[in-house]
Each structure stands twice: as structure tokens, then as C-alpha cells.
Amino acid sequence: MTRLSWFNVVSLTLGFAFLYIPMIILVIFSFNESKLVTVWAGFSTKWYGELLQNEAFLNAAWVTLKVAVFSSTIATVLGTMAAYVMVRGGRFLGRTLFSGMIYAPLVMPEVITGLSLLLLFIGIGLDRGVLTIVLAHTTFSMCYVSVVVSSRLVTFDRSLEEAALDLGCSPAQAFRLVTLPIIAPAVVAGWLLAFTLSLDDLVIASFTSGPSATTLPIKIFSAVRLGVSPEINALSTIMIGIVTVGVIVASLVSKRNSVRQQQEEQAAARAQ
Amino acid sequence: MRRFFLIAVPYVWLLALFLIPFVIVLKISLSDVALSIPPYSPTLDLSAGWQGIKDFFAALDFENFIWLTGDDLYWKAYLSSLKIAVMSTALTLLIGYPIAYGMARAPEEWRATLMMLVILPFWTSFLIRVYAWMGILSNEGFLNQLLMWTGIISEPLTILNTNTAVYIGIVYTYLPFMILPIYAALERMDGSLIEAAEDLGCSRAQAFWLVTIPLSRPGIAAGSFLVFIPALGEFVIPSLLGGSGTLMIGKVLWEEFFSNRDWPVASAVAVVLLLILVIPIVLFQRNQQKQAEADQ
Numbered sequence: 001m002t003r004l005s006w007f008n009v010v011s012l013t014l015g016f017a018f019l020y021i022p023m024i025i026l027v028i029f030s031f032n033e034s035k036l037v038t039v040w041a042g043f044s045t046k047w048y049g050e051l052l053q054n055e056a057f058l059n060a061a062w063v064t065l066k067v068a069v070f071s072s073t074i075a076t077v078l079g080t081m082a083a084y085v086m087v088r089g090g091r092f093l094g095r096t097l098f099s100g101m102i103y104a105p106l107v108m109p110e111v112i113t114g115l116s117l118l119l120l121f122i123g124i125g126l127d128r129g130v131l132t133i134v135l136a137h138t139t140f141s142m143c144y145v146s147v148v149v150s151s152r153l154v155t156f157d158r159s160l161e162e163a164a165l166d167l168g169c170s171p172a173q174a175f176r177l178v179t180l181p182i183i184a185p186a187v188v189a190g191w192l193l194a195f196t197l198s199l200d201d202l203v204i205a206s207f208t209s210g211p212s213a214t215t216l217p218i219k220i221f222s223a224v225r226l227g228v229s230p231e232i233n234a235l236s237t238i239m240i241g242i243v244t245v246g247v248i249v250a251s252l253v254s255k256r257n258s259v260r261q262q263q264e265e266q267a268a269a270r271a272q
Numbered sequence: 273m274r275r276f277f278l279i280a281v282p283y284v285w286l287l288a289l290f291l292i293p294f295v296i297v298l299k300i301s302l303s304d305v306a307l308s309i310p311p312y313s314p315t316l317d318l319s320a321g322w323q324g325i326k327d328f329f330a331a332l333d334f335e336n337f338i339w340l341t342g343d344d345l346y347w348k349a350y351l352s353s354l355k356i357a358v359m360s361t362a363l364t365l366l367i368g369y370p371i372a373y374g375m376a377r378a379p380e381e382w383r384a385t386l387m388m389l390v391i392l393p394f395w396t397s398f399l400i401r402v403y404a405w406m407g408i409l410s411n412e413g414f415l416n417q418l419l420m421w422t423g424i425i426s427e428p429l430t431i432l433n434t435n436t437a438v439y440i441g442i443v444y445t446y447l448p449f450m451i452l453p454i455y456a457a458l459e460r461m462d463g464s465l466i467e468a469a470e471d472l473g474c475s476r477a478q479a480f481w482l483v484t485i486p487l488s489r490p491g492i493a494a495g496s497f498l499v500f501i502p503a504l505g506e507f508v509i510p511s512l513l514g515g516s517g518t519l520m521i522g523k524v525l526w527e528e529f530f531s532n533r534d535w536p537v538a539s540a541v542a543v544v545l546l547l548i549l550v551i552p553i554v555l556f557q558r559n560q561q562k563q564a565e566a567d568q
Contacts (some may be wrong), residue, residue, distance in 0.1 A: 019389070019448075023404055026337070046417070081282050082286075089278070099281055101291060107549065111525045112525075112546060115538060120293040129376050135289060139290055200399070219301075224399075232403065233407075236397070243396050247388060
């Protein structure tokens, strides 16, 4: 199965070129001297300088970061609870409705989620700002967290929990000492996913934000609507850079963990 | 007690911030536009007691839905969203399948890196990835410069602000969603099945068509679902890459709400869009169930 034919090589090359060339072009033109994004006029980092002086962008970035940290943290707690209830909760009244409400937001078009939340916030007279964006982001991202965590809980050997209970743990201790460490990678992955979804979201934030709180995507969108601008290229380059470093570090860490786990398993097998 | 708390917290959260808002949309879609704040009537007046509730229900009607069927714009927008979503799902499949196939055939030590390369764009801002194409597809953009420099064309092609640009945008941004499930299905596949088919006299193409494709069907179904559903309600791509001729329902809903301030019609548009989405979701679920039964 591991023989690559010329066809495989060509499709992989073209496929990855398609995925990466647009972003590479974007990054290159962020270092362009000219205001015209498409004409190369020499190397310059002046757009990064201007970006750092642009108060509006910096404020928006700060709001976005705050919203993402709060919403992803609350979403991780709620999503983990929801996953635990779905996998371990047994039967309870309204279980079908509950699972429906967890899966529905995943397929709900963003425009509808945004519209419905906005109508709710207006209906109850809640002023739109950071709080309403956090509430909105928490709601849809907790569903993603719960899907990620429950996929881990399903494959989890339940007898480990039972052993802890037999050995005198309270259910809370069993959860903290046994369940949580085992599902921790999924919880972390869920948090990261929720964080990225929040950073990335334009549509729902546009509906639920007020004049007092503008997030970075809203700011970028309104700038980009007027056409390409080198400042946005510089901003995009910074964001792409952060994500790239993050993903590479995460994959190295998980690779090292799996190597270590393999070694431990081998050592345990030898000891037997 | 602890169990009750564990269930109640996420339950109440989702009821309050998912289900109730949706009921409000449903309610407003049945209301009339009014020049007031909020801009629709009737509003539920609980202080008027039972009479208030009765009046409220008596004033609801399907006028907005009838209005949707009367105006060409909405019909065309739904149909053109469906067309764009179907076509771009098919295109994503055509482009994504060979990539997933190549990844599954790649030497094992490459696969983790290839996976990472597919996932990386997914973590990058959606908005930025759409924006990247604006600079490439515009009249003075990179693509036109390249094509004119090589002498393939003498006049710049108009691609930005057309449906073609919307297709490119959707395929580009959702490609990872198509590749990953297909790759997962292909990687699990037992290679000896292909050898068996070839031993039994299949040509390579036949073996691919009769063995590989059917075995990767769950991946194809999942990938197509993951591309089709968000593409149908897409707003960002048609508004940045599409032109005035690009009709997509997500954009219509946005404009109805923000520009026309017609909340009842925007809500009715949302309700109909959801009804359209129910069909592929039910089909997909049934397919999943069949798959699960077949596996057992």
C-alpha cells in the first residue's frame, strides 16, 4: 500500500500547492513597499509598523482575545459536562431533546444562530457588547467541545472508574483522579477548538456585538470589503504565523507523548 | 443531587440560548412588520393575562411566508444557493478525493506530516483564507498578471465578483473537511482487497471503481455533508468574492436584517432555510445508521 504512483505524487503536489500558494502570496505581499497590493515595489516592513500604531485594530484584537478566552473556557466546562451526561448519564427526562440541542448547533447556518441570538438579546433587553458575544460563542462552541470529549469518553475503559470507586474514592474523586486525566487530551483539544472558533467567527459576532465591542474579524471584514490592503496582509501574516507555530508545537508535543507512551507500554510488557 | 446539577447546567444553558432564541425566530416570522421598537407586532403582553395570549396568537399569520413565495428574489436565492452548494460539493469531492487517496498511499512516516499540512489551513482564520483570494483573482491580481505574462491571455479575465470566484472560495476553504473523512476511510482499508481483485482479473481501474470507491463511501458521505451544509448558508464567501449577481440565501438574510431592517421577513427566510437543511440532515443520518447496522 505504500507505493506512490506518479498520479499520487501529482495529485498531492497540486493539492498542497492549491492549499498553500494563496497564503504564501498573501504573506509575501505583506512585505511589499507599495500601497498597491498586487504590484511588487521592494521589501518593506512598514505595514507592520502602521498596524502596530492602528489603535482600532489593537482594541479589536484585545476584545477578540478576551471573548475567546472567556467563551472557550466556559464552553469547555459546559461541553465536558454535557459529554459526560450524554455518555455516562443514563436515562433522564428529555434526553433526546438534550442530544438534539447538542448536535443541532453544529449544522445550524451561522446566519440563523446569529439572528436568533440577537432577537433573544433584544427581547430580554440585554445591551450588546462583550458579554453577549461571549454568551453566543459559548453556546455554539460548547457543542463542539462536547462532541470531541464524548468521542474520547466512549472509548474509555469504564472498569477503571469502577475500580477507583471500589477502592474507596467518592464519585467526585474518581472523576478528578481517574476520568479527568484520561480525557484530558480531548478536553484540551476541545478548548483549543473552541478558542479558534471564537477567534475566527465573523457572522455570529456581527449579529451579537454592539457599538461598544468590535472584534477583529468584524474589523477585518469591514476593511476588506473596500478591497485589498497591505495592512490587512500584515495582520493576516501575523495570525498565520501564530497558528503555524502553535500547530507545529502541538504536533511535536503529541508525537513525543505517544512515543513515551509506547516506550512505557513496551517496558511494562517486558516487566511481565 | 450532583447528577441533577450536572445535567441541569448545560441543559438550561442550551434551552435558554439555543432553543428559546429559535422559538423567537419562529414567532417573529409569523408577525407583521411595524414601525416601532422592536420593529414587529404583535408582542406578547403577559400582563393582559389570558386575553393577551389569545390576542397574540390571533394576530399571527403566514403572511411573510406567502410574501417569500410571491417575490422572485427569494426563490432565485434559495435555488441558486442550492445549486452553488451542490456544485461546489461535487468540485470539492473531485479535487479532495485524489489528495486523500495520495495521502493514504504515502509512506507511513509521511502521513502525520501530510495530515498536519491538511489541518493547518483549518486552524487558520477562515476570513483570511477567503481574503487571500481577493488579491489573486482581481483584475490586476496575481492570476491575471501570471496569465498575461505567460501570454495565455491578452486581456485580464474578470473572475473576482463572479460565481466562479465563489466556487473557488468554497472549494478552497472547505477542502480539508472533504479530505480528512475520505482519508480516514481509505487509510482503514485493507490493501489485500485490491490485490485480491486484481488477482481475480480486475484491471487497476476496475479494482478502484469496484472496491476502493465503495469502501470509501462513508468518508465520501461525511465529507460531502460537511461541505454542503455550511456552503448552503454561506455568507462571507459570496459577500467578499461574489458580485451583485451572486444570489445566496445567507447574504439575502443578512441584508434583509441589517439593510432593510425587516425582521419578520429575515426570520421567515431563516425558517425556510432550516426546512431545506432538514432534508440532507435526515438523509445523512439514515445513511449513518445503515452503515452502523452493516458494520455489526
